[in-house]
Each structure stands twice: as structure tokens, then as C-alpha cells.
Amino acid sequence: MSQDLQKEVATRKTFAIISHPDAGKTTITEQLLLFGGAIRQAGTVKGKKTGKYATSDWMEIEKQRGISVTSSVMQFDYEGFRINILDTPGHSDFSEDTYRTLMAVDAAVMVIDSAKGIEAQTIKLFKVCRMRGIPIFTFMNKMDREGKMPLELLSELEEVLEIESYPMNWPIGMGKELMGLYDRYHGVVERYRAEEGETFLPLGEDGDLKEAHPIQNSSYYTQALEEIMLLDEAGNEFSRERIAAGELTPVFFGSALTNFGVETFLKTFVDFAPAPSPHETSEGELLPENPHFSGFVFKIQANMNPAHRDRIAFVRICSGEFERGIAVTLTRTGKQMKLANSTQFMADDRENVTRAVAGDIIGLYDTGNYQIGDTISSGSKTMAFPKLPQFTPELFMKVSAKNVMKQKHFHKGVEQLVQEGAIQLFKTWRMEDYIIGAVGQLQFEVFEHRMRNEYNSEIIMEPIGKKIARWIREEDVDEKLSTARNMLVKDRFDQPLFLFENEFAINWFRDKNPDIELTALL
Ligand code: G4P
Numbered sequence: 001m002s003q004d005l006q007k008e009v010a011t012r013k014t015f016a017i018i019s020h021p022d023a024g025k026t027t028i029t030e031q032l033l034l035f036g037g038a039i040r041q042a043g044t045v046k047g048k049k050t051g052k053y054a055t056s057d058w059m060e061i062e063k064q065r066g067i068s069v070t071s072s073v074m075q076f077d078y079e080g081f082r083i084n085i086l087d088t089p090g091h092s093d094f095s096e097d098t099y100r101t102l103m104a105v106d107a108a109v110m111v112i113d114s115a116k117g118i119e120a121q122t123i124k125l126f127k128v129c130r131m132r133g134i135p136i137f138t139f140m141n142k143m144d145r146e147g148k149m150p151l152e153l154l155s156e157l158e159e160v161l162e163i164e165s166y167p168m169n170w171p172i173g174m175g176k177e178l179m180g181l182y183d184r185y186h187g188v189v190e191r192y193r194a195e196e197g198e199t200f201l202p203l204g205e206d207g208d209l210k211e212a213h214p215i216q217n218s219s220y221y222t223q224a225l226e227e228i229m230l231l232d233e234a235g236n237e238f239s240r241e242r243i244a245a246g247e248l249t250p251v252f253f254g255s256a257l258t259n260f261g262v263e264t265f266l267k268t269f270v271d272f273a274p275a276p277s278p279h280e281t282s283e284g285e286l287l288p289e290n291p292h293f294s295g296f297v298f299k300i301q302a303n304m305n306p307a308h309r310d311r312i313a314f315v316r317i318c319s320g321e322f323e324r325g326i327a328v329t330l331t332r333t334g335k336q337m338k339l340a341n342s343t344q345f346m347a348d349d350r351e352n353v354t355r356a357v358a359g360d361i362i363g364l365y366d367t368g369n370y371q372i373g374d375t376i377s378s379g380s381k382t383m384a385f386p387k388l389p390q391f392t393p394e395l396f397m398k399v400s401a402k403n404v405m406k407q408k409h410f411h412k413g414v415e416q417l418v419q420e421g422a423i424q425l426f427k428t429w430r431m432e433d434y435i436i437g438a439v440g441q442l443q444f445e446v447f448e449h450r451m452r453n454e455y456n457s458e459i460i461m462e463p464i465g466k467k468i469a470r471w472i473r474e475e476d477v478d479e480k481l482s483t484a485r486n487m488l489v490k491d492r493f494d495q496p497l498f499l500f501e502n503e504f505a506i507n508w509f510r511d512k513n514p515d516i517e518l519t520a521l522l
Contacts, residue, residue, distance in 0.1 A: 005321060005357060006289040012359025013273045014084040014316075015137075016101050018129065019111035020119035024141040028111055028256035029074070029085060035263055036076025036083065072299075073314060073361050081270045084361050088125065096391040096439050097299070099128050100372065100421065103388055104298040104316035104361065107135045107273045114140045114147035114253070118160045126161050129246070136249045137269055138165065144192075144255040146175035151227060154251065164236045166243075167251045168268060169261065170228055173220035180215065181253055181261055182224045184231075185268060189215065192260055207232075243272055276359035279318045281375075282384040286319050288358035292379025293320035293328065295362075297370045298388060300420040302454065311416070312363040313370040318385065320378065322356040329381040332374050339376075341365040372421045392521040393424050393437030396467050396499060397444055400434065402458040413455030418492060423447045426489045426497070429479060435489060435499075436461075437469065467499035468506060470518035481513065 019025040072087045086105055088098040102108065108129045112122060129136050140153055148156070150171055157165045169181040172189070180191040182203075189201040189209060204210040207228065215221050242248035250272065254261025276288040286294065299314040325340050341364070356362050364370070373388040401410035414434065418425040423444075424437040438444055444461060451457045467487075477496045482488035485505040486498040498518070500506045506518065 002289055002291055005291065008321075009288045009358045010275045011081050012084065012276050012357065013081050013107070013270055014086070014105050014276065014359045014361070015107040015109055015269075015273060016086040016088050016098075016105040017109045017111065018088050018098065018122070018125040020113070020116070020121040023111045023113040023116070023119070023122075024256045025087070025111050028139060028141065028262060029087065031256055031259050031262045032083075032085065032266055033074060033076055034259075035266055036078045072301075073363070075360070078266065078270060082360070083270070084359065086361065094440070094443070095124055095128065096421070098125055099391070100298045100388050102128055102132055102134070104296075104314075105134065106276055106359070107137065109137045109139060109269070110249075111139045111141050111256075112153070114142050114150075114153055115145055117148050117153060117156045123160060126163075130163075133246045135243050135246050135272070135274060136163065137265075137273070138249045138251045139256075139265055140251060140253045141256050143171050143174055143178055143253050144258050144260070150174075150253065157249070157251070163246075164242075164248045165251045166236050166238050166248055167231060167253070169253055169264065170224050170231070171253045172215070172224040173218070177220060178255070178260075179218060179220055181264070182228055183264065184228065186264070190261065190264060191215070193258075240272070244274060276318070280386055283380055283382070286383075288319050290319040290379070292377060293322055293326055294318050294375065294377035294379065294383065294385075295322075296376075296385040296388075297372055297374040300366065300370060300372055302416050302420055311366045311368070313366040313374075315362050315364055315376065317356055317358050317360050317362065319358050321358075322360070322362055326378055328376040328378050330369060330374055330376055331380070331382055331384055332371070333369075334381060335369065337369065337376075339364060368416075368419075371419055390421075390424070390521045391439050392469050393439055394466055394468070395439070395441060395444070396426075396435055396437050396464045398433060398462040398464055399436050400460050402460050406457055409455045409457040410451070410459065413451045413457050416455075417447060417450060422450070425492045426499075427492075429482065429488045429490060429496075435464070437467075464499075467501065468503065469497055469499055470506065470520060471495060471497040472516055472518060476516045481509075 017025055017029060074085045076083055086101050088101050110122060110126060112118065126136070138157065150167070154165050154167065157163060168185040169183040169190070171178065172182055173179040178192045180189050183190055187203045189203065191199050191201065201213055202210045207225065209216060236248060239248055243250055250268070252261060252265040252268070254265060256262055278285045278287050295315040295317040297313045297315055300311065301314070302311040322339070325338055327336060327338050329336055375384045377383050401407055414425065417423055426435040426437060427433065428435065436444070436447065448459060448461060451459050474496060477488070479488060485501045486509055488496065488498055490496055498509070500509065510518070
């Protein structure tokens with residue numbers, strides 16, 4: 001039994017896809033799903049604009065919640081593997097969301113627009129991946145357009161992201177002149193837009209084509225051979241172990257839009273991407289094939305379907321297998337529950353889960369039991385996975401209900417959106433007025449929009465600007481220390497902290513109160 005489970009778990013590949021907005025994340029996701037037969041034709045993955053800058057696009061997505069969410073967790077089968085793709089918002093204001101998503105995966109795929117190179121948001125998201133030490137696969141997209149030279153892209157990767165790279169394939173020409181990919185790993189040349197059956201030309205021992213072909217007369221082909229030689233001599237060595245440790249990123253070139261190089265990427269990815277790995281818990285290391293079902297909540301999303309007012313807790317399964325009706329303990333509260341109503345995410349539909357194992361993501365219909373970071377387990381009643389880190393918010397607003405008669409809606413909305421992790425909540429020390437904190441401005445806009453649309457609550461937000469939040473110990477609380485430059489507030493767990501005006505205010509405070517320890521979140 002346990003052996004069967006182990007075998008099944010080994011087929012799971014769970015990864016997140018990250019990119020700067022517009023690099024082609026949605027396009028490549030669509031193509032991947034096509035290979036898995038999860039959708040009939042490209043263009044059906046909704047929520048396309050999730051990562052775009054414009055607020056209006058995001059709002060649109062918020063409106064289409066039911067659809068956009070199916071694009072945030074997708075599952076498909078490919079060559080005996082079951083693949084879970086987790087989408088991440090591209091906008092930097094949602095990096096906290098991304099961070100939590102990355103906690104639930106075993107690998108990450110980074111999509112880069114080869115004309116633009118490494119962009120700001122990629123740097124940020126990459127750093128988050130780095131903190132987790134998971135393998136990172138790079139897809140250099142848009143080779144059908146003129147872009148930066150491949151060697152330049154590689155050195156940017158190494159310099160800006162400080163990760164070593166190993167090109168698995170290499171473009172022959174680019175833009176209008178794109179002729180194909182020299183596939184170092186599979187030992188073939190993959191031709192761009194070739195007639196059927198003529199796509200792959202095998203390479204010989206000497207690195208040149210086994211059989212003569214007109215492509216050899218092209219200067220782009222010669223150039224690619226020269227560059228490959230250079231990489232063989234002076235580039236990084238290939239190492240499966242270093243890829244697994246996240247120290248070396250395998251790089252794939254291609255064009256998602258024209259579906260070139262994407263399947264090659266997928267094939268290689270499933271070969272290299274790790275199967276679900278053991279997890280640290282408060283009770284020691286937990287193996288995925290442990291027969292007890294367990295997992296943690298990394299995302300909560302309310303009102304995915306406004307008609308039903310539902311709320312779904314996304315759970316990464318870390319061990320065992322899920323069966324409908326399984327009895328679990330929510331270890332934070334000790335509450336026992338039967339998981340009767342749950343859902344699995346296929347690209348074109350939300351399917352009801354009957355069976356899912358370690359590595360898979362399931363959605364549990366939630367009536368308010370779960371919080372982000374919660375552990376559920378069918379075995380131990382006390383085990384907990386490590387806490388999901390929270391980012392220290394930097395922007396703050398006082399918030400209140402416009403209509404005092406509608407306090408109930410207001411409180412319910414705030415409570416639920418805070419539990420979702422959409423925003424962080426603080427209260428002034430004595431009066432307990434609400435202050436919300438965010439990492440980025442857009443979070444406030446989404447908050448306001450959702451309060452109005454989902455909770456029928458018009459709100460008043462008064463900016464109190466950028467602050468530096470620093471937590472203190474309860475025994476250090478002294479209301480006399482609270483001033484305009486360092487406001488004493490409490491977080492939603494009633495833990496005390498100061499909102500400092502700036503670094504100067506922190507230093508001044510430290511000078512005056514050397515015994516008070518100030519701590520930040522992530
Ligand atoms: P994102 O999810 O990372 O934000 O990017 P998305 O896939 O939406 O792609 C952004 C734009 O780049 C889209 O064009 C898309 O068609 C284009 N694109 C993606 N991959 C490639 C590629 O390999 N080559 C080329 N030439 N373009 C590519 P758009 O005009 O903004 O979108 P749409 O309005 O056509 O949907």
C-alpha cells in the first residue's frame with residue numbers, strides 16, 4: 001500500500017511560474033496545458049491579465065474571480081506525470097502572495113522576455129525562490145522576435161540574479177531569422193516551422209549534424225556552433241545535483257506564442273523537476289509517503305464564485321493521500337473535521353477531488369475555520385508545518401465604514417480579507433480604530449474594490465503614509481512612549497508594535513530605549 005503511494009507521489013511535479021508582467025507567462029501556461037490535453041485550444045485560460053500593471057486589468061480579474069482562480073492552480077497529466085502549476089501574480093504589490101505560493105511548490109519556472117532581459121519584478125521574485133532553495137528553470141521567451149543576444153542574456157542572468165546557468169539549448173538565428181534550436185541536452189537540432197516529421201535533426205559525436213542539411217549553410221548555424229563550442233569550453237558544467245539545489249539554472253530558449261521549444265522544455269522539465277520532498281514539521285521530518293494525510297493552507301480566497309459566496313482554502317498536501325470524507329485535525333485549534341467538500345483544479349473546470357496525494361494542491365470549501373499557514377493532519381493532532389512568513393507592511397491607512405449602519409458588513413469584510421492575507425490589520429492601542437497595512441498600494445485598491453463589491457461596504461481610507469513597523473515584547477508596552485513619530489498599535493493577534501515615521505525615528509527611539517527590542521517580519 002505504502003509502496004503504491006510512494007510510486008504515485010513520485011509522479012507529482014508541482015511548480016510555480018514566475019515572470020515580470022508581459023514576459024509571456026500566460027501564453028506558455030496555455031501551451032503547457034495543451035500538451036496535457038487539459039484544454040482544447042489555446043486562449044481559453046482566463047485571467048490573462050492577472051499580472052499586468054494597470055489597475056483596471058486587475059479589477060477586471062477581481063470581477064471575474066470565478067474564472068481567474070482556475071488559472072491560479074492548474075493540473076494536467078503529461079507522459080505519466082501529474083503536473084500542478086501554480087500561477088503567481090506578477091505585480092510587485094503582491095509579492096507576499098507569491099512568497100506564500102512558492103512555499104507550496106517544489107520548483108519554479110522563470111519566464112523571461114528575451115528582448116527585455118531580466119526585469120525588475122523578475123529580480124524580486126527570483127530572490128524569493130532563492131530563499132526557498134528550490135530548483136529554478138529559466139525559459140527565455142519570444143525568440144521569434146529580435147531580442148538581446150543569447151550570450152548577453154546569460155551573462156545578465158549570472159550578473160543580475162547571481163545564479164549560474166546552463167543552456168540546455170541554443171537558438172539558431174533570432175526574430176525573422178529564427179531557424180531552430182541547437183539542443184545540447186537531447187543531441188538534436190529542433191527546426192523552427194519545419195514540415196511535419198522534419199523537425200528534429202540528430203547531431204553526431206562531433207557536435208555537427210549527422211546527415212548533411214541545408215541549414216548548415218546558414219551563417220546563423222555556424223555562429224550557434226561556435227557559441228556552443230565556447231560554452232562547452234568556458235561555460236558552466238552541467239550538474240543535476242546543482243540544478244536540484246537551485247545553484248544552477250537550466251536555460252531553455254523558445255517562443256511560447258509560436259509554440260516553439262515549449263514541449264522540449266516540458267519534456268526536460270519533468271525529467272529534472274523534483275518529486276515532492278520531505279517537509280520539516282514541529283515533530284521532525286515528514287516524508288511524503290507517510291501514510292497519514294497532512295498539508296498546510298498557503299492561500300485563502302473568498303468569493304471565487306460570487307453567486308455562492310464561497311471561500312476556498314488552498315492546501316498543499318505534504319504527506320499521504322486525500323480521500324473524500326477523511327477525518328483530520330486542524331492542529332492550531334485542535335478542531336476535528338471531516339473533509340467532505342473539496343475541489344481540485346483542472347484548467348477548464350473545477351473538478352471534485354476524489355483522490356489526491358502528496359504534492360497535489362486541493363481546495364477546501366471553508367466556512368471560516370482556516371487561516372493561512374494552518375496545518376491539517378489525519379495523524380498527529382499537534383504537528384505543525386513551519387509558519388509561513390509574513391512581509392512587514394510598509395504602507396498604512398486608517399479605515400472605517402462610510403455608513404455607520406453597515407458596521408456588520410464592514411467587520412465581516414475586513415475579517416475575511418485579513419484572513420485571506422489580502423491585507424494586514426492593526427488597531428490603535430486604546431481606541432482600537434482599524435489601520436490596514438500593505439506591501440504595495442495596489443493592495444489597498446483591491447481591498448476597497450472587494451469591500452464594495454463582495455461585502456457591500458463603502459469604506460473611508462485615510463492614508464497615514466509609509467511607516468516602518470517594528471514589533472516589541474508585551475512586557476515593554478508603555479503607552480507613554482507612543483507619539484506621532486512612533487505610534488503604538490496592536491496587530492490582529494493583539495501583539496504590540498510601533499509604527500515609526502522613518503529610520504531616524506527608529507534610531508532616536510533606540511537611543512532613548514536601549515532595552516526595548518524591536519523586531520521586523522520578513
Ligand atoms: P504575462 O502572462 O507574462 O503577462 O504575458 P502574456 O502571456 O499575457 O504575454 C504578453 C504578451 O506577449 C502577449 O501579447 C503575448 O501574445 C505576447 N507573447 C507571449 N509569448 C510570446 C512569444 O513567444 N513571442 C511573441 N512575439 N510574443 C509573445 P499582447 O499583445 O500583450 O497580448 P494579447 O493582447 O495579444 O493577448
